Amino acid sequence: MKYYPASHTVLDVYEVNRAIEEIFAEHGRGKVQMPPKLYITLPTGDFRTMPAYVPGLHIAGVKIVNVHPQNREKHLPTVMALTVILDEDTGMPLAIINATTLTDMRTGGAGGVAAKYLAPTQSSTLGVVGSGRQALAQIAAITAECDVQEIRIWSKTPAHAEKLAALWKTHDAVGATLEKCCNCEIIVTTTPSRSPIIKDEWIHEGTHINAIGADAPGKEELDPQILLRSRVFVDDKDQAIHSGEINVPIRKGLFQAEDIAGTLGEVVLGRKKRESNDEITVFDSTGLAIQDLAMAHLVMERGEWQELSFPVHK
């Protein structure tokens, strides 16, 4: 059994995007097993258990990931993760992977793939709402897919936006107001908000939005009116209804499951697409276990590992 403590260092954002694209294609073809995530509530957070199997890649396993918003005070990331990979033929554990940074990258990857297919033009201004780890991952993934001319970053704490912008001077990144961030061809929202912070009137026609922050029941970032004048794509219908950007509007009866335009897998396969330059598209990302398997697959090809004994006979 192999343990991969820090294998994200060997991965390139462009190849991550391709691996994520490939796994969404498998999802679009209906060739994956992925039951809904299981949530366990802890005193100050939760953890999610995400098993899946992708026969086409011969990879099966489980990601275990927590969300503890108060961890920052303890100098720990809010989100930490571990992936366990099993041999599809014997069920034996093959690999344990520190998936903490990989989780950021695979969520970024879905955003990159969504922008590649759904952004109105390949030359864009990118608005980023939030300045945490996922904001960084989205910028990295999207700039690898699209010709981004300018990046506008908003944070509740403006100094955080400036700090992130300083890393992307190559793309003319600047701190900006929320409204200015929303006046872009591509917008990414990455906050843990539980009430809409993006106003309907800020969003112009021909925008693509990656709605990333909402990943649990009760979370939402966009005014539901935006959804009503958009075509809303999701990573997975069941998960999006349960915990994605659409979960609150659906519970309130403002949005219906039938209003979902399609899945990212269908988009990657060319079965669904942006239909005009004017329409607003939304990609509602919740994060899928198969994305974690795609990352594990990459890591197991060439990440650094240490061997762990796994004695099974008495």
Added chain:
Amino acid sequence: MKYYPASHTVLDVYEVNRAIEEIFAEHGRGKVQMPPKLYITLPTGDFRTMPAYVPGLHIAGVKIVNVHPQNREKHLPTVMALTVILDEDTGMPLAIINATTLTDMRTGGAGGVAAKYLAPTQSSTLGVVGSGRQALAQIAAITAECDVQEIRIWSKTPAHAEKLAALWKTHDAVGATLEKCCNCEIIVTTTPSRSPIIKDEWIHEGTHINAIGADAPGKEELDPQILLRSRVFVDDKDQAIHSGEINVPIRKGLFQAEDIAGTLGEVVLGRKKRESNDEITVFDSTGLAIQDLAMAHLVMERGEWQELSFPVHK
């Protein structure tokens, strides 16, 4: 993060039984979080993902366990397992445990606890159906709780029964026919059977049966008539209905969920019990994630471990 490769070696069967008893008491009090196991189907087997949280023991985690019946040909166990434990306060992974032998022991432990409370008398003859790893675990756990005078073991391959019996000469263990195994005060069934192999007429009044083998939809070992004249206790109602000994009879309408007499947790708490020497009691065991957490708790107190780095900052 600690890795425990072989910590079952430090555990004693009696203390395992006590830890299992304690965790079933927590279950009986309704003080655990344990969503239903998730099953993933692999080409020649399956794996199950089992998250849980027991606040009273401050332990949270996930067991991942496979079932691959053809593994014996590959000189591997049918069942292998890994448990991941998270810090309840931060969600950080604390421990990874090779839970392969621990899985045998915790299932044995539930059988030992069930026999302690439900066997008609503490001085008994024990009939064991099957001669694999779980047969051995049940014998070890039950002989730690009850005064077993004689052990009768049946196997499809009689030489296997003789081999297991040779380990238990202290308890007058012998290979026996299926019918003679069933003429005992305590019976344990541990086969992967998908049709009843225990006949109704073989079971006399005042017997206690640990029905262990059925742990997935479609599996059953007992003639359903036995259930109808027994009081049937389960480890967990939802899991037993889904995949325990009662799953096939319930699907066929021969047994109803309302016919369940109670849970092992209620028995441990004294809320439910054997009510006469004459009645037949059945304990339907499916194996619970909280049992795995109880084992992890023991292991983390004094198992041998190696430190693994788990870098989380970029």
